[in-house]
Amino acid sequence: MSTKRTGRTNIGSASTARTKDRGRAAGTKSRTSTPRTTPPASGAAGTTTSAPGAAGFSAVLKDVLGSVPEAERESFVLGVVGDEGEGLDAGLWGRGPSPAERRHAALENLRRQYRARRAVVAESLTRPEAAELLEVSEQAVLDRLKAGDLIGVKKGREWRLPSWQFDADAEQGFVPGLAQVSRVFPGGAVSLTEWALNVNPDLDGATPAEALAAGRIDDVVRAAEAGTAAAW
Template sequence: MSTKAHAGRTNPRTTAAAGRKGRTGRPAGFSAVLEDALASVPDTERESFVLGVVGEDEDGLDRALWGPGPSPAERKAAALVNLRRQYQARRAVVEASLTRPEAAELLDVSEQAVLDRLKAGDLVGLKKGREWRLPSWQFSADSELGFVPGLARVSAVFAGGVVSLTEWALAPNSDLDGATPAEVLAAGHVDDVVRAARVGTAAAW
């Protein structure tokens, strides 16, 4: 093909991408799209998602399709959106959780026994100031000890903290036939939940 003939052709992908760009050369609504995308990605996968899209130095991007990477201001804005979501999620978990005296009353044990369970990993909790808050999903009247079994094993393989674990434990899980991890733990199927946690951790990498 001659150089002249080749020059007369247009790249449909480039043309389409150019049509989506604003005057700055960046796709229109870039910040909004980035924020929406980040909000839809689980906490445990968010860093790898961002690096996969923008790269540490924008290496490997098709700039004709994506345009320039986000500016420092856009990166900061996206990070702030992410942090706000994390803090809101933490506050929601804390407010819906039990205090140590409440947990002790439910389990008919001393507050020190609850603390011992926290230290052993049998229960999980968050600190609010100097006080513990224990997410309510881990308590089960149908369980022999009054709380779901196997939390220490699940926490050991779960890639995230108590807030992320709570969100995950209460969400229907396709690896558990649509049941939530909390429900499956309460039923005593610890191995199944540990396996699902491992699958989720592997997917995050």
């Protein structure tokens, strides 16, 4: 009887030992099958670096705005914060204009526009004069105005047609392409006249009026579109 109990005890001990061995083996396998991850080093590829602080952004913005004309800088400020300047950082932009200063600036801008208008009218032809040059009826001139082939400024009830658009060498007596240019140009006849008579870097140093007279309609249209995009 004691022999049998001893046998059972030995068998139980062996079974227990095998169970412990399997447990240790499983634990070892579990530990070895789980890879240890190491956090990536700072600045390594695929990691995200922190963005520059507000102070750094302000410094960059100051440099950029300091390199553009004042009119463009003011236009940018108004586009960001509105006419009242609410939320404007005085440390970044400086003191904003007072209501009186804004009113004065607006009035001066209007005065400049009206001076330009008077100058354009002074250098323009009446409708009868344009009809005489083109050897057409006054109604034909009016039709050209409505179609956009000619541009004009109203003075009272009469039209004044800027003289730069008339060209004795042109097939029809006036520069071609004005209708296409007017469709993309952001201003009226006064501002278009000012633009047309000034040298344009997009036209290799020629004025838009000269380029139209040379038949470079597509180039002038692109220059007008570029000016429109810059204004926005």
